[in-house]
Amino acid sequence: MAQVSRLEEKFNPERPNSEPLYEDENAKCVRFYLKGGQSIRLHTSPSSVFITVLKGKLEFMVGDENTRETLSAGDAIFYLPNEPHGFVAIEDSVVQAVISPKPVRKKLTL
Numbered sequence: 001m002a003q004v005s006r007l008e009e010k011f012n013p014e015r016p017n018s019e020p021l022y023e024d025e026n027a028k029c030v031r032f033y034l035k036g037g038q039s040i041r042l043h044t045s046p047s048s049v050f051i052t053v054l055k056g057k058l059e060f061m062v063g064d065e066n067t068r069e070t071l072s073a074g075d076a077i078f079y080l081p082n083e084p085h086g087f088v089a090i091e092d093s094v095v096q097a098v099i100s101p102k103p104v105r106k107k108l109t110l
Helices: none
Strands: 017-023 028-034 039-043 048-055 057-062 068-072 076-079 085-089 093-100
Touching: 028 039, 048 057, 057 076, 057 093, 068 076
Parallel strands: none
Antiparallel strands: 017 028, 028 093, 039 085, 048 076, 048 093, 057 068, 057 085
């Protein structure tokens, strides 16, 4: 059944805020809220990641800390599996990430 997710501003002044919007066996959709200056550190994902800027302006890291692309509301960026990526908010921003296939959490072994 269709689900509607309206854009709300759920910023946290202390750190970036994330909100899972949708998840099934194939994909996951997450919305991130960042105040200007907040960031999501450089990391990798075993999945493809498609990010759309819904509000604001951010610098996206592409492959490493030094290669950056500035994107604004309406722009999008696509990362291949295991490609290092992250972003820094230049101003208060909201981005939405679609991750596919959905990452599988590894069980901890003791």
